[in-house]
Amino acid sequence: MSLSINTASRNRKTGSGIAGLILGALLLTCAGVAQQVSLRPPSDAVAGQADSIATTGSGTATFYLVGPATSLKRDVQLGQGIPITAQEVQNAGRYVATVCAGTCNSAGFFVAPARPASLSFLVHPSRVPVGENDVISGVAFPFDEFGNLIFAPVKVEFQLASASEKSVASSHSVPTRDGVAWFRTNSGKSAGALEVSASLHAVTARRVVEQVASDPCSLRIKGQRTSKAVMVETEPVRDCSGNPVPDGTVVTFTAKNRNETSTVDAPIKQDVARARISAKGALVISAASGVVMGNEVRVGGKE
Numbered sequence: 001m002s003l004s005i006n007t008a009s010r011n012r013k014t015g016s017g018i019a020g021l022i023l024g025a026l027l028l029t030c031a032g033v034a035q036q037v038s039l040r041p042p043s044d045a046v047a048g049q050a051d052s053i054a055t056t057g058s059g060t061a062t063f064y065l066v067g068p069a070t071s072l073k074r075d076v077q078l079g080q081g082i083p084i085t086a087q088e089v090q091n092a093g094r095y096v097a098t099v100c101a102g103t104c105n106s107a108g109f110f111v112a113p114a115r116p117a118s119l120s121f122l123v124h125p126s127r128v129p130v131g132e133n134d135v136i137s138g139v140a141f142p143f144d145e146f147g148n149l150i151f152a153p154v155k156v157e158f159q160l161a162s163a164s165e166k167s168v169a170s171s172h173s174v175p176t177r178d179g180v181a182w183f184r185t186n187s188g189k190s191a192g193a194l195e196v197s198a199s200l201h202a203v204t205a206r207r208v209v210e211q212v213a214s215d216p217c218s219l220r221i222k223g224q225r226t227s228k229a230v231m232v233e234t235e236p237v238r239d240c241s242g243n244p245v246p247d248g249t250v251v252t253f254t255a256k257n258r259n260e261t262s263t264v265d266a267p268i269k270q271d272v273a274r275a276r277i278s279a280k281g282a283l284v285i286s287a288a289s290g291v292v293m294g295n296e297v298r299v300g301g302k303e
Contacts (some may be wrong), residue, residue, distance in 0.1 A: 068091040074135060082097075136194075153177070193211070217238060221299060245271070
């Protein structure tokens with residue numbers, strides 16, 4: 001069978017037209033599917049709680065989820081909810097969900113921290129003198145059970161209590177700001193352990209600050225000559241609140257004999273500092289510790 005040139009040309013044009021119609025139909029179908037696919041992520045996701053992402057469309061697609069410490073890929077069925085397990089959203093922050101079926105569509109959502117489960121609590125310093133203003137400071141950071149810092153405002157209760165007397169010295173209720181609450185306060189009047197605690201709901205963290213006596217408030221000394229030297233000692237040394245000054249605090253004794261001066265440094269032991277001065281003759285002896293001067297005593301002459 002033979003065909004004329006015109007007949008063959010018409011057949012080729014007809015075949016090309018049919019192929020073009022089929023390709024166009026496929027493109028329109030794919031475009032229609034891509035337009036129908038959409039994502040609706042959760043609006044109130046919480047760390048460590050399972051959730052789902054709603055989708056539209058039909059057929060299979062590839063699902064991607066990217067977030068803090070999370071990156072996953074799996075096949076899903078469009079038109080159904082995409083389940084998100086509790087383990088996949090344990091980290092709070094921004095997540096991006098993407099579905100690809102011919103074309104890709106993405107939607108972002110946030111995962112909030114769970115309930116407070118722990119407090120990171122710091123107190124400074126660990127040792128303070130009594131009677132000082134604004135010397136003790138503390139800062140607390142609330143975290144959920146997955147280690148997420150909780151930025152939503154919550155109230156932290158700070159309490160300071162005497163460990164020996166078991167009584168509350170002061171308390172502060174402080175709301176967090178950007179995930180942190182802090183306080184600053186004075187030290188107490190009595191030496192000893194001070195228990196500082198931070199509480200949030202059923203979560204409590206405790207620290208201990210050692211309050212020690214401040215500088216000596218006054219010095220009283222006495223002296224007595226022996227056959228070989230002069231023995232001098234202080235009365236029990238206290239700070240201005242009546243607390244014994246810590247052992248090791250240095251007291252400087254100064255003995256003057258006309259143009260001669262002798263000095264001896266002696267540490268306090270069991271509330272008293274003692275020294276042996278070898279100078280001869282009539283002496284005027286004084287004592288000092290830090291900025292505190294003591295009385296003068298005369299040995300070898302009239303007091």
